[in-house]
Amino acid sequence: xxxxxxxxxxxxxxxxxxxxxxxxxxxxxxxxxxxxxxxxxxxxxxxxxxxxxxxxxxxxxxxxxxxxxxxxxxxxxxxxxxxxxxxxxxxxxxxxxxxxxxxxxxxxxxxxxxxxxxxxxxxxxxxxxxxxxxxxxxxxxxxxxxxxxxxxxxxxxxxxxxxxxxxxxxxxxxxxxxxxxxxxxxxxxxxxxxxxxxxxxxxxxxxxxxxxxxxxxxxxxxxxxxxxxxxxxxxxxxxxxxxxxxxxxxxxxxxxxxxxxxxxxxxxxxxxxxxxxxxxxxxxxxxxxxxxxxxxxxxxxxxxxxxxxxxxxxxxxxxxxxxxxxxxxxxxxxxxxxxxxxxxxxxxxxxxxxxxxxxxxxxxxxxxxxxxxxxxxxxxxxxxxxxxxxxxxxxxxxxxxxxxxxxxxxxxxxxxxxxxxxxxxxxxxxxxxxxxxxxxxxxxxxxxxxxxxxxxxxxxxxxxxxxxxxxxxxxxxxxxxxxxxxxxxxxxxxxxxxxxxxxxxxxxxxxxxxxxxxxxxxxxxxxxxxxxxxxxxxxxxxxxxxxxxxxxxxxxxxxxxxxxxxxxxxxxxxxxxxxxxxxxxxxxxxxxxxxxxxxxxxxxxxxxxxxxxxxxxxxxxxxxxxxxxxxxxxxxxxxxxxxxxxxxxxxxxxxxxxxxxxxxxxxxxxxxxxxxxxxxxxxxxxxxxxxxxxxxxxxxxxxxxxxx
Amino acid sequence: xxxxxxxxxxxxxxxxxxxxxxxxxxxxxxxxxxxxxxxxxxxxxxxxxx
Numbered sequence: 001x002x003x004x005x006x007x008x009x010x011x012x013x014x015x016x017x018x019x020x021x022x023x024x025x026x027x028x029x030x031x032x033x034x035x036x037x038x039x040x041x042x043x044x045x046x047x048x049x050x051x052x053x054x055x056x057x058x059x060x061x062x063x064x065x066x067x068x069x070x071x072x073x074x075x076x077x078x079x080x081x082x083x084x085x086x087x088x089x090x091x092x093x094x095x096x097x098x099x100x101x102x103x104x105x106x107x108x109x110x111x112x113x114x115x116x117x118x119x120x121x122x123x124x125x126x127x128x129x130x131x132x133x134x135x136x137x138x139x140x141x142x143x144x145x146x147x148x149x150x151x152x153x154x155x156x157x158x159x160x161x162x163x164x165x166x167x168x169x170x171x172x173x174x175x176x177x178x179x180x181x182x183x184x185x186x187x188x189x190x191x192x193x194x195x196x197x198x199x200x201x202x203x204x205x206x207x208x209x210x211x212x213x214x215x216x217x218x219x220x221x222x223x224x225x226x227x228x229x230x231x232x233x234x235x236x237x238x239x240x241x242x243x244x245x246x247x248x249x250x251x252x253x254x255x256x257x258x259x260x261x262x263x264x265x266x267x268x269x270x271x272x273x274x275x276x277x278x279x280x281x282x283x284x285x286x287x288x289x290x291x292x293x294x295x296x297x298x299x300x301x302x303x304x305x306x307x308x309x310x311x312x313x314x315x316x317x318x319x320x321x322x323x324x325x326x327x328x329x330x331x332x333x334x335x336x337x338x339x340x341x342x343x344x345x346x347x348x349x350x351x352x353x354x355x356x357x358x359x360x361x362x363x364x365x366x367x368x369x370x371x372x373x374x375x376x377x378x379x380x381x382x383x384x385x386x387x388x389x390x391x392x393x394x395x396x397x398x399x400x401x402x403x404x405x406x407x408x409x410x411x412x413x414x415x416x417x418x419x420x421x422x423x424x425x426x427x428x429x430x431x432x433x434x435x436x437x438x439x440x441x442x443x444x445x446x447x448x449x450x451x452x453x454x455x456x457x458x459x460x461x462x463x464x465x466x467x468x469x470x471x472x473x474x475x476x477x478x479x480x481x482x483x484x485x486x487x488x489x490x491x492x493x494x495x496x497x498x499x500x501x502x503x504x505x506x507x508x509x510x511x512x513x514x515x516x517x518x519x520x521x522x523x524x525x526x527x528x529x530x531x532x533x534x535x536x537x538x539x540x541x542x543x544x545x546x547x548x549x550x551x552x553x554x555x556x557x558x559x560x561x562x563x564x565x566x567x568x569x570x571x572x573x574x575x576x577x578x579x580x581x582x583x584x585x586x587x588x589x590x591x592x593x594x595x596x597x598x599x600x601x602x603x604x605x606x607x608x609x610x611x612x613x614x615x616x617x618x619x620x621x622x623x624x625x626x627x628x629x630x631x632x633x634x635x636x637x638x639x640x641x642x643x644x645x646x647x648x649x650x651x652x653x654x655x656x657x658x659x660x661x662x663x664x665x666x667x668x669x670x671x672x673x674x675x676x677x678x679x680x681x682x683x684x685x686x687x688x689x690x691x692x693x694x695x696x697x698x699x700x701x702x703x704x705x706x707x708x
Numbered sequence: 709x710x711x712x713x714x715x716x717x718x719x720x721x722x723x724x725x726x727x728x729x730x731x732x733x734x735x736x737x738x739x740x741x742x743x744x745x746x747x748x749x750x751x752x753x754x755x756x757x758x
Contacts, residue, residue: 027747028748028749028750028751031744031748031751032751049741050741051747052741091740094734094739097734101727105724105726105727109720109723112719113716125712132716
């Protein structure tokens with residue numbers, strides 16, 4: 001790339017930057033391949049991959065268009081999409097890094113000075129060291145404490161409280177007192193303890209943010225792909241690609257076989273079958289011909305059709321689902337995170353204790369200054385240092401362990417909510433099953449070597465969903481293609497070609513029940529390859545484990561009764577069929593009214609409202625954008641074992657969080673009486689604070705063991 | 709005491725250099741793609757041209 005940059009520098013006057021999303025990049029080899037491929041295109045100045053965000057930023061001449069870049073990446077096997085021009089999500093960690101660095105720097109230097117004071121520095125030396133500590137500490141505290149001050153101020157302004165209120169009060173009082181001591185030449189200053197407190201708390205905050213960033217990077221790489229669009233045919237016959245947001249009613253879209261429809265409309269020419277499973281859960285393709293209505297998000301299976309747009313944007317059936325989801329998500333936003341619940345009890349208790357200490361010492365005859373010093377030392381010692389780490393460290397470690405097993409966690413509160421679930425509702429198409437037709441292994445076994453090779457060669461020429469599935473299954477069986485000539489794809493009926501003079505065809509069987517493809521080779525009997533939607537692997541063990549965890553499951557599907565009944569018989573689960581998105585949401589609300597905590601597992605747009613309404617939700621990585629966005633967890637593998645695994649880890653995390661709380665409270669029970677008695681010096685505070693934090697971190701690290 | 713007058717400024721100065729270096733790295737985007745940085749070292753730059 002550097003080479004390309006040097007060549008182009010002399011000639012290129014203006015350059016533009018394009019950002020492409022390449023979800024399939026995952027290693028150094030992919031990075032090198034992508035950068036090298038793009039760098040070799042004439043007119044590209046540089047290409048730089050960001051692996052965390054699965055993006056590549058390309059600086060190029062305006063003459064090179066984005067489709068050129070996408071095409072060259074497709075040529076080396078990487079699917080790329082221009083990034084949607086939505087607001088770039090800001091990293092949550094970045095704004096915390098600078099305060100963290102300042103706190104670490106100041107804490108170390110002040111601690112250095114404090115150690116000299118503790119070991120007996122006196123008189124002018126002590127005064128000098130205190131002044132130096134103040135010079136470093138006061139600006140550092142004011143800068144590094146900002147995230148807490150801002151959050152506490154927001155809470156106080158709304159007459160509520162959170163973890164940051166006692167932190168802010170403690171930090172400000174301790175700094176003010178230490179500064180007063182420094183000015184008046186007092187014996188003890190608390191700059192070291194205050195900075196250490198900020199350092200630990202910022203570390204906890206940064207860990208929490210890092211977990212959210214990392215999971216979001218994985219999900220966003222999929223979500224950030226630009227929204228779909230359609231090829232629009234103008235009145236004069238000109239065809240142009242328009243983004244879905246630019247479509248208006250009255251336009252005519254040409255929808256190729258294998259393409260998703262970008263807006264609601266009616267068919268004006270052609271007839272085809274449509275897969276509506278993403279929208280309704282219905283697995284059987286629905287035929288439609290001229291004059292009939294088709295819905296956004298359905299997949300055109302057989303023939304190209306022209307569709308006149310009747311509704312787009314806010315008016316489509318999709319937008320209706322989005323409205324249901326917005327309403328459903330409100331229930332979840334009322335969930336209060338466990339750390340904030342703890343601080344609601346904690347803050348008043350701590351402040352009462354400090355006030356009682358002040359009054360007690362004043363009544364006992366101590367001077368105002370002496371009583372204030374002791375009261376503030378109580379505030380510092382009780383500052384929720386270990387408490388601030390107790391939740392985020394445990395959740396970060398657990399999320400990291402889950403991520404290694406292919407389960408992405410959106411945020412910490414998701415783990416808390418998942419730990420409480422005691423019911424699970426599972427969608428059928430795409431969740432319990434793969435959601436796509438796959439060739440029946442038995443009918444593949446029946447094919448001879450030669451037949452399988454011809455089938456693979458034919459199927460690899462088509463983008464029809466059945467052809468793709470067939471080619472994938474045969475390639476997985478180590479079949480090789482054979483050379484074919486005169487390959488012709490006739491829409492609606494299939495592929496034909498010549499193989500060494502023989503006519504070979506792959507297409508719709510003459511007499512079809514269910515989904516099937518017929519392979520005919522001249523002079524040989526016709527082979528019928530059946531297709532069906534199969535259950536995901538490990539479903540049996542996954543359901544057994546869920547039952548053992550006392551999470552009874554049920555199927556909640558939008559598919560027709562017959563298809564659902566078959567799966568229900570196989571899995572032995574109670575089932576409900578033909579449920580609309582609103583029905584699914586209502587079913588969850590009914591269970592919640594009965595006191596149950598519901599886990600929703602689903603993938604389609606029709607599951608969106610239910611995923612948002614449930615107490616916790618999981619979607620497979622193959623889910624629709626809506627499903628991935630609404631769910632708290634996304635699992636990337638095929639195996640359904642992700643469900644019991646995620647619940648087990650969530651429960652283990654909550655156990656560790658409670659242990660951490662117990663440790664932090666135990667530490668306070670020991671330290672607070674000492675502080676109230678006036679026996680705590682800055683040295684004792686520093687030792688106690690770091691010990692309790694280390695114990696909490698060590699306890700949380702036990703979660704790093706990879707879950708089964 | 710005279711040694712302190714020398715050592716403390718030196719210690720503070722060295723710490724400050726570290727802090728400034730960190731801020732410089734942060735602003736230059738060194739922390740924006742940690743996974744990529746970890747993988748980049750494995751890229752074979754001088755590949756033999758076929």
